[in-house]
Amino acid sequence: MFLTRAELEELIDYKLPHWQCTWLEKNGYCFQVGRRKSNLNLPPRMYQKHGAYYYVTQSNKWIRLSDNLAQAKAKWIELEGEVPQTDTVAALIGLYFQSCTKESPSHLSGQSHRGKAADCRIRENAPR
16 A cells, blocks of 8 residues: 555554554554655565665664675575565555454454455456
8 A cells, every 4th residue: 555645644543653653563554655766676675785786674774685686585495584485465465454453343244355355356357
């Protein structure tokens, strides 16, 4: 989900980005500020700097992975955990709902219903 600045201010009643980030972290929401403008071919939290590849933790600690991209990606997988392989939209939707452990049951029920409906629409319109 993407929110504009105005939507975020309305949602959490903070106008300064620092306090918005603090509120989101305190309440257990995952978020990303801005977007990647370089190194678009790298996985999340992995950056190239001074000829080497680094992993940046959530506490903003830079961990050197390797000079070699393949070796760096292998170490990235170790740090991030195994990357799930999904072949269908249904599998992606299922992974999303498994990751939403902090949401209320009623919210998850509504979102699950919407996810199943979206998956059905996608299957109906899939080329055969």
